[in-house]
Amino acid sequence: MDNKFALIIEDNPMLSNIFARALRDINYETEIIPDGKLALDRLLIHAPDLLLLDMHLPNVSGREILEAIYEDQRFENTYIVIVTADARMGEMLVDKANFLLNKPVDIIQFQQLAERLKNNHQKTPQQSRMKNSKTEN
Amino acid sequence: MPRNNALKDRLDELFSHITGSEQVSIAQEAPKNRPRRQTSKYLSDNINRDGRFQISAGNGANGLSYENSFSVEVDNSTTVGSLDLQNFRVDLNAESSLVDSAFRENQGLVGVILCDKDIIQGIISRRKFYEHLGKQFGVSIFLKRPILVMLESIQTKALTVPATCAIAETVRLALDRPTDQIFEPVLVEFAAGDASLLDIYTLLLAQTKLLAALQQQIVKDNAELEQRVQSRSAELLKVNANLELQIFERRLAEERLQVRLRYEKTLNQCAAVLLTSGESHGIIQKTLTYLISAVEVSRVFVLETIAGSDSHPDLRLRNQVYATNLSPIPEQLSFFSVEELGAWLRILWSGKPITSQISDAAPDESALLEKFGITSILLIPIGQVGNWIGVIGFGETKTERIWDDYDIQLLYTVAQMLYAYLERRQSALELARAHDKAVKANLFKSELLAKVSHELRTPLGAVLGYTQLLHYGSYGDLTNEQKSIAQVVIDSTKYLATLVNGILDQAQLDKGQLVINKAPFQVREMVKEVENRMRFLAENKGLEFIVIVEPSTPNEITGDRVRIEQILTNLLGNAIKFTEEGYVKLRIASPSNAILLFEVSDTGVGIPEKEHSRIFDPFTQVDGSLTRRHDGTGLGLSITKQLIEMMKGLITLNSQVGKGSTFTVEIPL
Numbered sequence: 185m186d187n188k189f190a191l192i193i194e195d196n197p198m199l200s201n202i203f204a205r206a207l208r209d210i211n212y213e214t215e216i217i218p219d220g221k222l223a224l225d226r227l228l229i230h231a232p233d234l235l236l237l238d239m240h241l242p243n244v245s246g247r248e249i250l251e252a253i254y255e256d257q258r259f260e261n262t263y264i265v266i267v268t269a270d271a272r273m274g275e276m277l278v279d280k281a282n283f284l285l286n287k288p289v290d291i292i293q294f295q296q297l298a299e300r301l302k303n304n305h306q307k308t309p310q311q312s313r314m315k316n317s318k319t320e321n
Numbered sequence: 322m323p324r325n326n327a328l329k330d331r332l333d334e335l336f337s338h339i340t341g342s343e344q345v346s347i348a349q350e351a352p353k354n355r356p357r358r359q360t361s362k363y364l365s366d367n368i369n370r371d372g373r374f375q376i377s378a379g380n381g382a383n384g385l386s387y388e389n390s391f392s393v394e395v396d397n398s399t400t401v402g403s404l405d406l407q408n409f410r411v412d413l414n415a416e417s418s419l420v421d422s423a424f425r426e427n428q429g430l431v432g433v434i435l436c437d438k439d440i441i442q443g444i445i446s447r448r449k450f451y452e453h454l455g456k457q458f459g460v461s462i463f464l465k466r467p468i469l470v471m472l473e474s475i476q477t478k479a480l481t482v483p484a485t486c487a488i489a490e491t492v493r494l495a496l497d498r499p500t501d502q503i504f505e506p507v508l509v510e511f512a513a514g515d516a517s518l519l520d521i522y523t524l525l526l527a528q529t530k531l532l533a534a535l536q537q538q539i540v541k542d543n544a545e546l547e548q549r550v551q552s553r554s555a556e557l558l559k560v561n562a563n564l565e566l567q568i569f570e571r572r573l574a575e576e577r578l579q580v581r582l583r584y585e586k587t588l589n590q591c592a593a594v595l596l597t598s599g600e601s602h603g604i605i606q607k608t609l610t611y612l613i614s615a616v617e618v619s620r621v622f623v624l625e626t627i628a629g630s631d632s633h634p635d636l637r638l639r640n641q642v643y644a645t646n647l648s649p650i651p652e653q654l655s656f657f658s659v660e661e662l663g664a665w666l667r668i669l670w671s672g673k674p675i676t677s678q679i680s681d682a683a684p685d686e687s688a689l690l691e692k693f694g695i696t697s698i699l700l701i702p703i704g705q706v707g708n709w710i711g712v713i714g715f716g717e718t719k720t721e722r723i724w725d726d727y728d729i730q731l732l733y734t735v736a737q738m739l740y741a742y743l744e745r746r747q748s749a750l751e752l753a754r755a756h757d758k759a760v761k762a763n764l765f766k767s768e769l770l771a772k773v774s775h776e777l778r779t780p781l782g783a784v785l786g787y788t789q790l791l792h793y794g795s796y797g798d799l800t801n802e803q804k805s806i807a808q809v810v811i812d813s814t815k816y817l818a819t820l821v822n823g824i825l826d827q828a829q830l831d832k833g834q835l836v837i838n839k840a841p842f843q844v845r846e847m848v849k850e851v852e853n854r855m856r857f858l859a860e861n862k863g864l865e866f867i868v869i870v871e872p873s874t875p876n877e878i879t880g881d882r883v884r885i886e887q888i889l890t891n892l893l894g895n896a897i898k899f900t901e902e903g904y905v906k907l908r909i910a911s912p913s914n915a916i917l918l919f920e921v922s923d924t925g926v927g928i929p930e931k932e933h934s935r936i937f938d939p940f941t942q943v944d945g946s947l948t949r950r951h952d953g954t955g956l957g958l959s960i961t962k963q964l965i966e967m968m969k970g971l972i973t974l975n976s977q978v979g980k981g982s983t984f985t986v987e988i989p990l
Binding site: 195198199202203205206209238249269286287288290291292296 | 412413680775778781782783784786787789795814815818822857899
């Protein structure tokens with residue numbers, strides 16, 4: 185079975201590095217794009233299995249990217265995870281994504297999520313919108 | 322001698338009435354010049370001495386005597402029949418002209434004895450004689466006619482006594498007659514039907530005196546009556562005067578009452594604008610307008626203190642109202658230096674009023690009054706000892722008005738209310754400024770917190786992420802010690818993250834940015850999502866996770882789904898955190914149409930009773946410190962409670978140490 189492909193759109197190199205490494209450690213193929221406009225271009229070429237989308241991006245915001253793809257048939261099988269430091273914005277956008285991760289992200293939790301996604305291939309984004317709201321843990 | 326005593330008493334009484342002018346004396350020896358008033362005493366003395374006395378006739382008082390004077394001894398048993406009457410004899414057959422001439426010739430002769438053939442028919446006094454003549458006007462009295470017939474002809478009711486009746490007894494009988502008959506003649510009956518007229522002079526005197534006494538009595542009675550009438554009149558006058566006085570006083574009291582009522586009404590109006598109205602514009606002017614119309618004065622004004630010397634500030638005209646025929650006090654006259662106000666300020670600043678009339682004001686004061694054109698002034702200080710902020714005053718421009726207690730009391734009370742109003746306004750301004758400052762500071766704080774907590778997330782993410790990678794061996798295996806140290810970093814970073822989350826939420830609550838957005842949503846779906854997320858956490862910790870959705874739970878409600886999820890996540894997160902073994906349970910029900918109920922219970926450590934009230938305060942955990950064992954900001958429950966309250970809901974706690982906790986949330990639908 186081919187490895188899943190995750191596209192990480194995050195302008196902070198440390199965080200993108202961490203997400204990429206965590207995903208690679210559970211056998212994801214990863215690619216990092218630190219710019220909103222570049223990310224949009226890249227997405228038009230290839231829809232990933234997992235899209236990790238930061239909201240604060242240079243040039244084109246994560247929100248605009250989300251608006252552009254969430255109703256697009258080509259991304260029907262893309263599992264969209266929003267990563268944001270702004271809980272309020274996350275809450276506003278969560279309906280258009282599959283999962284919401286608030287910064288700082290618990291990598292172990294994130295890996296578990298990604299692991300489940302790998303095994304649960306058929307799930308469509310619209311059916312399983314789950315969001316990870318602020319928890320006390 | 323009882324009889325003599327009785328006679329004496331009777332005569333005494335009789336003669337006690339005698340005063341005066343009759344030309345008769347009764348004396349033993351016709352003593353000259355004996356004072357008339359002693360007659361009674363003399364007579365009684367003589368009777369007492371020998372029981373006999375004499376009657377003599379003559380003008381003793383004038384020293385005159387005449388031939389026909391008579392002297393006769395009388396005692397208690399003397400009868401008319403036994404009198405020697407030669408000298409007084411008038412023949413009954415004589416014509417009345419003879420009787421008349423007998424009287425004329427003997428000026429002192431007061432009575433004659435009427436005889437018929439030497440038998441006494443009666444005694445008639447001079448007065449009686451002429452009286453009879455007069456009554457018979459123009460008709461001669463024929464004394465030959467029988468006396469009874471004669472008396473009948475003049476309709477006289479005579480008293481008839483027997484000839485044997487003692488004179489004294491006759492007197493008594495004569496006097497005992499009713500007063501309207503007392504002047505009637507007395508007849509002596511010598512034989513049946515043979516009556517003679519008896520007219521003893523003393524009897525006449527007695528009658529006259531009695532009349533005089535009666536008249537006197539009448540005069541006296543009249544006088545008394547008159548006096549009573551007068552005193553009654555005086556009384557009436559007095560009563561009337563009293564009444565008028567009372568009416569006057571009452572009218573005065575009524576007028577004062579009117580003034581008082583008007584003043585009270587004015588006070589109420591002033592209190593309404595100064596103390597209770599929320600208005601902020603024209604309050605003082607309005608107050609002064611009320612005053613001027615109530616007190617009917619020329620000017621009402623307020624002076625306010627402005628910085629002069631520290632202890633004695635100068636004054637400046639702040640507000641004024643004036644009668645319609647006046648013009649305002651001009652700008653250039655609206656400033657008063659301490660020197661100018663002189664002695665007035667010293668009195669005012671001791672809390673006392675100034676009442677001054679121009680005619681008796683000190684020279685510098687009257688200059689001040691003239692400056693205003695005021696003839697009479699009343700000033701009251703505004704403020705209190707140590708904080709005098711002005712003066713309120715009445716001014717009269719024409720008359721020298723005497724300020725009464727009502728005026729002073731009214732102005733005092735208004736001054737106090739004015740002071741309260743100005744102080745309140747001052748402190749309200751200060752409060753508003755302080756509040757603005759506090760709001761700004763709080764907003765700044767909230768914004769800073771939001772910004773800081775936001776900016777903290779990225780480096781926290783790096784620390785947490787790298788450490789977690791290190792910890793599970795992404796960069797190669799760690800020793801146990803390294804691993805446990807990495808775990809400490811992970812726990813600390815997670816704790817720091819929740820702290821940042823809590824602070825951000827609180828900042829949003831403080832800024833008022835956290836609002837409740839209501840929209841219809843599916844309850845069971847929402848619960849399912851929460852369950853998915855929390856079951857994962859609970860089961861990771863080896864706890865049983867139970868979710869019960871009661872049939873009463875509605876499918877769809879209108880509410881803030883995000884916040885309700887946050888509440889459930891917080892409560893369930895806490896339950897999982899504080900429970901080491903057993904279960905965490907979520908139960909949802911709707912006990913009534915109006916309420917959605919969530920119940921989160923656990924088998925954890927529990928919360929002591931005394932902490933129940935504090936548990937919802939910010940930064941509180943059960944042991945009062947932030948422990949590493951149970952990470953958390955202590956903001957979670959505080960924020961949860963605030964969110965529930967924003968939804969007008971209620972959260973309650975039921976817990977005991979070692980027996981777990983149950984949080985019950987009721988949210989109105």
